Amino acid sequence: MKIAEVSQKFDISADTLRYYERIGLLPGVNRSEGGIRDYTEEDCNWVEFIKCMRGAGLSIESLIEYVSLFQQGEKTLKARKEILIDQREELENRIIEMQETLERLDKKIEYYESHLIPAQDMLVIAEN
Amino acid sequence: MKIAEVSQKFDISADTLRYYERIGLLPGVNRSEGGIRDYTEEDCNWVEFIKCMRGAGLSIESLIEYVSLFQQGEKTLKARKEILIDQREELENRIIEMQETLERLDKKIEYYESHLIPAQDMLVIAEN
């Protein structure tokens, strides 16, 4: 699969794909004789995985580390698992924080919904 | 309240507070005769609010718009409510996406937990 197809399939710009490769996040992509990238099925899986994890806010740094350990084989199973657990924890915390903020927004919207907000109560809207 | 206190109270650097003021996210902070910032209770509420919303990933741009409408008074109630609803929606979508990723991470961790991963199954870990 050429870069343009991968780009379209996963809605990631070709520049970003090349960038990921450059920084070691997507290593070992095969090339044709002419030097043109040819993504395997496995490469595509990684692309999809990275896109998903980046979408959830995992840092590129931690993903590079994960991928790099992966490439070093079975002896890194433990370290890889630890990264996953760490990142899982951080993600969960972010989600919890965001849910609290969501609830806060809901309350604010309720205030606005009840058309009962005189100017002097505006402060309350900001506070809550 | 002086900037250093506000900075400490909300764990936001004084530079960031000044930056927020400059870009119109935290307008109308009072000054002493000498020109030194003196945050009111209401200013502090805004600081806290902004910190919370930024923490959940709302863009500074949308927050500036909200604050700016707020300052224009009651006639902007509808527009403000719309911003809140839009942002709430986006936030919810992000949360949902992140929860899916959390579940995916959990599955991956489970794989690692069951010490049954031979080298040729590594692909599966990447895929799932």
Add this chain to the structure above:
DNA sequence: CCTTGACTTGGAGTCAACTCCAAGTATTAT
């Protein structure tokens, strides 16, 4: 009054994560 430390400004610098560019090479359609 003088020193010390906190505050002020405008503007420059940093960081992560892309995104774009120019010059060149490869592939494909005619």
Add this chain to the structure above:
DNA sequence: ATAATACTTGGAGTTGACTCCAAGTCAAGG
């Protein structure tokens, strides 16, 4: 074979959100 299109590279530029800096002003203690 040639033109048009897609790909390559290294490196520069951009964006959002800060973060730092220098030079100057202000305020509190001795």
